[in-house]
Amino acid sequence: MRKLLFAANWKMNLTPAEGRALITSLRANLDPDAATLSRDREVMIAPPFLGIPAAAQALAGSSIALGAQNAHFEAKGAFTGEISPAMLQFFGVSHVILGHSERRHIFGETDELISKRVAGAIGNRLTPILCVGETLEQRDGGRTLETVIAQLQRGLTAIQISEAHRVVIAYEPVWAIGTGRTATPEHAQAVHGAIRGLLDETYGREIASTIRILYGGSVTPDNVDSLVAKPDIDGALVGGASLNADSFARIVSARAG
Ligand code: PGA
Numbered sequence: 001m002r003k004l005l006f007a008a009n010w011k012m013n014l015t016p017a018e019g020r021a022l023i024t025s026l027r028a029n030l031d032p033d034a035a036t037l038s039r040d041r042e043v044m045i046a047p048p049f050l051g052i053p054a055a056a057q058a059l060a061g062s063s064i065a066l067g068a069q070n071a072h073f074e075a076k077g078a079f080t081g082e083i084s085p086a087m088l089q090f091f092g093v094s095h096v097i098l099g100h101s102e103r104r105h106i107f108g109e110t111d112e113l114i115s116k117r118v119a120g121a122i123g124n125r126l127t128p129i130l131c132v133g134e135t136l137e138q139r140d141g142g143r144t145l146e147t148v149i150a151q152l153q154r155g156l157t158a159i160q161i162s163e164a165h166r167v168v169i170a171y172e173p174v175w176a177i178g179t180g181r182t183a184t185p186e187h188a189q190a191v192h193g194a195i196r197g198l199l200d201e202t203y204g205r206e207i208a209s210t211i212r213i214l215y216g217g218s219v220t221p222d223n224v225d226s227l228v229a230k231p232d233i234d235g236a237l238v239g240g241a242s243l244n245a246d247s248f249a250r251i252v253s254a255r256a257g
Contacts, residue, residue: 001040003212004040004041004212005214007043007237009242010051014047016050023058029245030043030253043065045064045242046096049068052066065095068096069096071088085121089126095127098128099114099132101172115155115158119158119159128168129169129170130170132147149194152169164211165211170213170237171214177217181218185233188215188230192215192230193232196209196213212235215235215237216239219237219241
């Protein structure tokens with residue numbers, strides 16, 4: 001049985017003080033459900049880099065995991081503007097979002113760079129959340145699966161069979177991110193099923209059945225239940241709706257059917 005994962009991507013939002021306040025009210029909202037949480041689901045929060053120390057303090061003693069929104073693959077060196085896995089781990093970071101479409105499209109990150117970041121995360125015992133997804137143009141051109149499968153194959157090139165169970169995939173159609181236009185559960189399931197099929201061919205059925213595939217793109221308390229009810233949707237990567245404690249708490253408490 002795969003545990004559900006609900007991951008908050010704060011993007012470039014919230015000062016460290018605002019982030020701490022949000023976590024405090026989220027914890028107040030979630031505590032009665034702590035037992036349920038630990039059994040069948042995990043929660044992760046990824047603040048901006050500078051919000052990580054304050055978030056780590058606010059999360060002390062909770063089972064909510066701390067994530068980062070990117071990470072370099074080298075331990076140190078002349079990489080202006082980058083952060084290494086060890087620097088993140090110093091503050092208790094366990095997860096890292098990689099290949100987000102905003103990194104790909106606004107900052108020009110390529111599949112090759114992203115695949116190095118994924119391998120670096122695995123090599124440093126961070127859990128990578130590898131994001132893939134098609135643009136509106138690719139979708140309208142009937143190239144959704146081709147795009148997603150190519151991003152996945154390239155992003156996972158350096159990952160060995162023995163490491164594959166530690167990877168998390170997030171399917172995030174670019175046209176659904178921050179637009180209020182969520183993919184239908186049927187569309188998302190079709191893509192998640194194809195992703196599971198590729199993982200199956202690459203790593204074998206047993207390992208493919210352990211890999212979590214999250215959906216991301218305008219997830220809200222109102223649509224999360226129908227998404228996670230689908231057999232291959234194992235949780236959500238949430239942007240806008242994770243910036244409010246009540247709405248993220250309701251997402252985290254989604255009913256999977
Ligand atoms: P959104 O963002 O929930 O605001 O659409 C999701 C994401 O980009 O990870």
